[in-house]
């Protein structure tokens with residue numbers, strides 16, 4: 011069975027990587043799907059940069075592919091014959107955010123969403139919090155995969 015792990019991943023964190031890794035143990039193939047339009051610049055990293063960083067950090071896991079999509083998630087999953095979504099849940103806030111999306115996606119296409127609870131090491135990590143800490147020179151090592159730490163530091167250095 012194939013699954014998609016969708017998200018903006020701006021940038022990918024250790025929490026995301028943990029979810030991808032665990033999803034790949036349960037599903038035959040996992041597509042990490044970066045959502046967003048490559049022609050519209052929004053966020054810190056361009057879609058292509060997010061994809062490259064994810065490819066680098068999942069390179070050792072053979073059943074993970076990385077792709078991007080700018081439309082409805084269920085149009086991608088239906089077109090590729092995928093009938094599972096996998097998301098990570100950190101807190102009740104994530105649950106409140108994810109529940110209507112899971113129900114809407116199921117209504118639209120019948121797809122089920124599977125939730126993995128975050129590892130306790132990563133429960134407080136988010137892309138936005140890591141970016142804010144890194145922007146002001148704080149240490150994000152261990153919170154982001156090493157190549158991502160370097161990329162974020164370089165990105166903010168280039169913006170100075």
Ligand code: PNS
Nearest residue numbers: 016017018019045081082083111114115
């Ligand atoms: O990392 P994020 O921003 O929490 O990811 C949210 C995401 C990308 C999963 C959600 O915005 C999404 O599914 N976008 C694709 C467009 C779509 O299908 N929207 C309807 C969702 S019910």
